[in-house]
Amino acid sequence: MNEQPVDREAMLDLVAAYALGVLPAAEAAPVAAFILADDGARREYNELRATANLVGTIAVEPVDSTRSTRMKERLMAQVRTDAIAGARTRTPAAASTVRSSAVWGTALAAAAAVVFALVSVIQNFTLSSELAEAQRKTAVLAAEASSARQSEESAQRMLADVSAADAQRFPVVYGTVIRRGSHVYLAMTSLPPIPRGRVYEAWTLAKGAKAVAASVTFTPSGNGLTLVPLPEDADHLAAIALTVEPEGGSKVPTTKPAFVQPLS
Amino acid sequence: MERVRTRDVDAFEQLYDGYHRLVFGIALRMTGDATMAEDITQSVFLKLWSAPDAFRDGNFSAWLSRVTRNRVLDLLRSRANKPAGEIPADLPAELSLDDDVFARIDAERVRLALAALSDDQRTPIELGFFGGITHEEIARRTGIPLGTIKTRIRTGLRRMRETLVEAVSQ
Numbered sequence: 001m002n003e004q005p006v007d008r009e010a011m012l013d014l015v016a017a018y019a020l021g022v023l024p025a026a027e028a029a030p031v032a033a034f035i036l037a038d039d040g041a042r043r044e045y046n047e048l049r050a051t052a053n054l055v056g057t058i059a060v061e062p063v064d065s066t067r068s069t070r071m072k073e074r075l076m077a078q079v080r081t082d083a084i085a086g087a088r089t090r091t092p093a094a095a096s097t098v099r100s101s102a103v104w105g106t107a108l109a110a111a112a113a114v115v116f117a118l119v120s121v122i123q124n125f126t127l128s129s130e131l132a133e134a135q136r137k138t139a140v141l142a143a144e145a146s147s148a149r150q151s152e153e154s155a156q157r158m159l160a161d162v163s164a165a166d167a168q169r170f171p172v173v174y175g176t177v178i179r180r181g182s183h184v185y186l187a188m189t190s191l192p193p194i195p196r197g198r199v200y201e202a203w204t205l206a207k208g209a210k211a212v213a214a215s216v217t218f219t220p221s222g223n224g225l226t227l228v229p230l231p232e233d234a235d236h237l238a239a240i241a242l243t244v245e246p247e248g249g250s251k252v253p254t255t256k257p258a259f260v261q262p263l264s
Numbered sequence: 265m266e267r268v269r270t271r272d273v274d275a276f277e278q279l280y281d282g283y284h285r286l287v288f289g290i291a292l293r294m295t296g297d298a299t300m301a302e303d304i305t306q307s308v309f310l311k312l313w314s315a316p317d318a319f320r321d322g323n324f325s326a327w328l329s330r331v332t333r334n335r336v337l338d339l340l341r342s343r344a345n346k347p348a349g350e351i352p353a354d355l356p357a358e359l360s361l362d363d364d365v366f367a368r369i370d371a372e373r374v375r376l377a378l379a380a381l382s383d384d385q386r387t388p389i390e391l392g393f394f395g396g397i398t399h400e401e402i403a404r405r406t407g408i409p410l411g412t413i414k415t416r417i418r419t420g421l422r423r424m425r426e427t428l429v430e431a432v433s434q
Contacts, residue, residue, distance in 0.1 A: 013411075016418030021333065022392040022399045048418070050322075050366055051425040055393040056329025057371045058378065061289030067302065071284065075306055076277060079313050083273050 015041050019048035020055075033227075036162055036176060036187045046165055158229055162187055172259040177240055179263055184234040186242065187227050191220035194244060201245040202230055203253060207238045215240075217249040237263050265324065269316045280309055286325060287332045293394040294336040304339060308332050323366050337396055369428055377427040385420030388413050 011034050017023050018031045035041045063071070161167060167180040175188035186202060194200060199219055203212040220226040230240070241257040243250075267275030287308050291301035308331055311318075319327050378386055388402050395402070399417070403410040 010411075010414075013414035013418045016421055017392075017399045017414050020389065020392045020417055020421065021330075021337075022397065022402065022417070024398045024400075047425060048421045050326070051421050051428065052389075052393065053326035053330045054323065054366060054369060054374045054428070055378070055389060056290050056333060057286065057323075057325040058375045059289035059293050059329070059394065060285045060371060061292055063285055063288050067298070068284070071288075071302055071305060072277075072280060075280065075309055076273075078310065079276055080273055082313065083271055 012041065012044055015045050016048050019045050020052045032163070033187070033189050036178070036227075037189045042163060042165070045163065158185065158227065161185065162227065170261050170263070172242075172261050174258060177261045177263070179234050182233045182235050184230045184232065184237065184240065184263065185227060186230070186240070188220060191226060194219055197247050198244050199247055199249065200258075201243055201249050201253075202228065203241040203243065203257075204230065204232050204237050205239040205241070206232075206236055209238070212239075212241060212253065214249055214251060217245065234263060239263060265316060265319055268313070276309075276313055279312070283325070283328055284309070287328060290329055290332045290394070291336055294333065294396045295339075300339070304332065304335055308335050311335070321367075323369060325371065326366065326369075333393065333396070340396055365432060366428060369432065373428060373431050377424045377431070380427050381420050381423060385416050385423065388417050389420050389424070392417065 011031070014023065014027070014031045015035060018028060018035070023031060035045045161180040161183050162178045162185055164180055167178050170177040170179070174191045175186065178185045178187050191200065199217040201217045202215040204215045205212045215230050215232060216228060218226060218228050239260055239262045241253070241260040243253045243255045243257050245254060265279070268279060284305055288301050288305045291304035291308075292298060295301055295304070308328070311331065312328075318331075378390070381389070387406065388399075388408075391397070391402050391405070392399065395405075397405075399413055400410055403413045406413070408416075
């Protein structure tokens with residue numbers, strides 16, 4: 001008996017658990033890698049995730065009127081304050097940027113509350129040193145919250161990109177190059193361990209360029225699974241290559257590429 | 265959502281009126297705490313207001329459900345009232361193209377599709393989504409072997425999907 005089908009069925013069971021959202025983070029990573037590497041698993045994941053998301057829709061719960069009124073007043077006060085503050089400070093172009101920026105979540109609520117307080121202060125008093133200090137603290141808090149939130153959302157965006165049905169996938173030795181829109185990733189599923197003092201280095205060839213440019217260096221995780229986002233805009237790239245280089249990276253490739261993959 | 269993207273406060277208020285019971289309901293089921301559910305509802309809608317482009321297309325209720333679940337899991341992690349290994353990983357809330365198939369499915373259809381499952385299949389799915397726990401924790405709480413739980417989740421979701429696809433195509 002060949003054991004491969006049994007292993008695959010077990011992995012597909014895990015894909016379903018992943019789609020429902022019940023895998024711990026430690027188990028989720030290899031399942032995500034399996035989804036990346038296997039067309040059937042990716043299809044199964046997309047179908048079951050769409051189904052699993054619907055489960056939540058049955059949870060509509062009546063909210064008592066006192067609570068409902070309180071919740072709505074609290075929310076709408078913050079939203080109106082934000083809308084007013086936004087209208088005062090944003091140019092149309094800036095407004096578009098803000099809409100598409102990372103979400104601040106509760107930090108935004110806190111920041112909006114402080115902005116509301118600041119507006120009240122402005123209406124009643126001239127700018128004071130206290131106000132300046134409050135503004136400074138608000139900016140620091142907002143920046144910290146934004147940074148943390150952006151990291152988390154960046155990771156989520158990566159997973160969404162590489163598992164998306166409309167992503168382009170280019171099989172290469174040791175894994176797949178994945179492109180979605182302007183984003184490009186190296187999804188390596190079987191990279192060999194690398195000797196001490198050496199790193200993998202990605203190279204990009206810009207459209208119309210005659211020489212490659214250094215992109216990022218990385219070392220694979222213990223099981224050979226590595227997902228590397230490249231910082232370059234995929235729309236401007238003609239090809240991607242991967243070499244092994246001395247630690248710290250090289251300015252030009254010094255070893256034979258593991259692969260050279262055109263992005264078209 | 266188109267109007268919310270243009271910073272239309274009235275449109276956002278209508279959106280809130282239409283969906284706050286869903287967000288509150290999920291948060292309440294997951295946390296069992298009405299005050300916490302209220303805060304989560306606030307947080308989810310502020311997120312929606314600040315980043316309306318996060319929703320692209322498909323079934324809005326389903327997307328909002330996933331966003332809410334992720335927010336609750338964030339909160340559980342930050343409060344550290346459970347060991348990290350017992351809290352499942354977030355899933356991207358972004359929709360796949362496949363969600364368009366279910367764009368018109370309403371909660372009643374979903375309820376019927378869940379009701380059509382056997383208890384053996386329905387319990388791990390509901391416990392998994394609303395319990396905010398891992399498959400191992402589901403196995404522990406139900407006293408059913410982990411391998412069986414995983415298989416039941418898969419067969420249950422697959423059967424639920426078939427029922428819903430059939431409902432859409434009628």
